[in-house]
């Protein structure tokens with residue numbers, strides 16, 4: 001059967017995530033494998049509006065599988081939020097002869113794809129965000145690397161907290177979601193973890209946990225705060241006022257977004273890139289590639305965006321059992 005899809009575009013948008021480059025590489029190589037040309041669109045949707053493009057061949061994506069960030073640059077485009085911006089982007093797709101766009105990013109990126117598709121462009125999304133808050137997929141590219149980066153940083157903090165017998169309050173990214181903080185909290189054996197999905201009681205969830213740890217003989221404490229659950233600085237101040245301790249506050253911030261992607265992120269990105277191209281080549285549109293029970297599936301973007309993702313309650317139950325108990 002003749003391949004109707006001749007040329008596609010790929011862009012990265014929103015906050016970068018380790019593994020985005022591996023996804024770009026996979027999209028390019030998977031496209032070439034099917035005889036499809038691939039054009040890189042730089043600077044997210046801004047680049048689609050201005051025609052900021054780069055031809056991508058097999059060699060232009062050599063040795064990027066191991067690199068953090070995104071070679072295509074990324075942006076959060078205000079102009080693309082307007083209908084006028086969306087129409088401009090669609091006409092650039094037409095001018096370039098793009099038969100489809102693969103958008104790599106988070107839910108904002110997917111909402112952008114939906115708008116682009118309304119202008120007649122075929123679109124497929126690949127979930128990439130350290131927050132792991134895309135509802136329809138078990139996994140988002142970047143999560144594993146970001147978690148490991150945070151764990152390594154917190155392990156280092158623990159060394160100095162232990163030596164000085166201090167309390168550490170660490171803020172972990174995740175926007176409005178606590179997936180990353182919960183996972184990291186489990187991995188570092190935190191004294192307490194605050195996540196936005198659970199309303200917390202300072203006395204019960206912080207003071208009492210520190211107290212129990214002290215009664216068990218611990219003299220240093222690790223409190224993990226998801227950025228969406230509140231400010232680590234405020235939590236630190238309250239610990240100081242309530243318990244007379246002098247906590248040290250660390251906001252891990254964008255450190256969690258950089259670095260060499262883990263094996264898991266590289267492989268997931270490579271698999272997702274392959275399936276995104278496959279979906280476009282099969283004439284599908286408005287799809288998002290999702291990891292589901294070990295396989296890759298594609299589902300309708302709107303359906304995916306409409307789903308609600310709660311915290312992993314099993315993980316949270318384990319955390320409840322682990323916290324407050326001396327390591």
Ligand code: F6P
Pocket residue numbers: 015106129130131173174175176227257
């Ligand atoms: O969505 C990824 C993320 O890193 C969030 O965890 C964080 O809240 C946000 O992006 C930070 O965005 P910016 O890079 O614009 O500061």
